[in-house]
Amino acid sequence: AQTVTQSQPEMSVQEAETVTLSCTYDTSESDYYLFWYKQPPSRQMILVIRQEAYKQQNATENRFSVNFQKAAKSFSLKISDSQLGDAAMYFCAYRSGLDYGGSQGNLIFGKGTKLSVKP
Amino acid sequence: DTGVSQDPRHKITKRGQNVTFRCDPISEHNRLYWYRQTLGQGPEFLTYFQNEAQLEKSRLLSDRFSAERPKGSFSTLEIQRTEQGDSAMYLCASSIGGSYNSPLHFGNGTRLTVT
Numbered sequence: 001a002q003t004v005t006q007s008q009p010e011m012s013v014q015e016a017e018t019v020t021l022s023c024t025y026d027t028s029e030s031d032y033y034l035f036w037y038k039q040p041p042s043r044q045m046i047l048v049i050r051q052e053a054y055k056q057q058n059a060t061e062n063r064f065s066v067n068f069q070k071a072a073k074s075f076s077l078k079i080s081d082s083q084l085g086d087a088a089m090y091f092c093a094y095r096s097g098l099d100y101g102g103s104q105g106n107l108i109f110g111k112g113t114k115l116s117v118k119p
Numbered sequence: 120d121t122g123v124s125q126d127p128r129h130k131i132t133k134r135g136q137n138v139t140f141r142c143d144p145i146s147e148h149n150r151l152y153w154y155r156q157t158l159g160q161g162p163e164f165l166t167y168f169q170n171e172a173q174l175e176k177s178r179l180l181s182d183r184f185s186a187e188r189p190k191g192s193f194s195t196l197e198i199q200r201t202e203q204g205d206s207a208m209y210l211c212a213s214s215i216g217g218s219y220n221s222p223l224h225f226g227n228g229t230r231l232t233v234t
Contacts, residue, residue, distance in 0.1 A: 004161075035222065037225075042227065043208070043227050043228050044225055044226065044227045044228075045162070045210070045212075045223075045225035046225075047222045047223070047224075050222060091161050091162070093161075106152070106164045106167065106175065107162070107164065107223060108164070109161030109162050109163070110161050111159065111160055111161050112159075112160075112161050
């Protein structure tokens with residue numbers, strides 16, 4: 001079974017600085033997708049960034065970028081120029097690329113990292 | 120796109136009572152998912168539908184839980200004979216098919232407290 005581990009329960013960053021959130025995963029599959037979701041205090045989960053495992057190039061979305069190390073099964077999120085609105089719970093998630101038994105689309109989440117942004 | 124809507128936002132019930140939650144997905148989304156999130160944890164998959172068909176159920180979904188999506192639009196999640204361990208946030212999400220390019224869109228969730 002696949003697992004996702006986020007080893008940092010809490011992180012803090014100064015406004016305008018850069019922070020990196022860690023995520024490791026375990027899988028025997030070669031085809032999968034990885035995601036970072038943000039859950040602000042209002043609770044709605046929002047997709048931040050996604051990465052296909054077959055792509056070597058790291059995904060980037062504005063101030064958010066990932067460092068995807070497939071061999072190490074690592075998928076960290078870097079937030080540049082941190083803003084107060086970045087404060088939230090961040091969840092790393094895994095999804096199998098295989099379409100078997102209807103499991104396509106089922107996300108496996110880590111426990112999350114609570115990010116605080118200091119003004 | 121009005122987003123995924125869940126009702127109610129909060130539900131307090133006594134142990135042993137039945138509760139039902141509703142989820143309205145984004146209108147063109149044919150897949151609908153239910154997740155449960157307890158304090159300090161990430162969401163855990165419960166079940167999902169493609170149109171009106173329930174295609175997968177997690178082992179977390181005990182016999183006291185039932186979900187329906189009768190017309191392939193809104194969905195309901197019912198918990199019978201609630202227990203204190205059922206206290207959690209219940210999240211609904213929807214997507215277009217299972218493609219990578221259609222990520223899950225989540226609702227605000229229903230927070231259940233069983234006293």
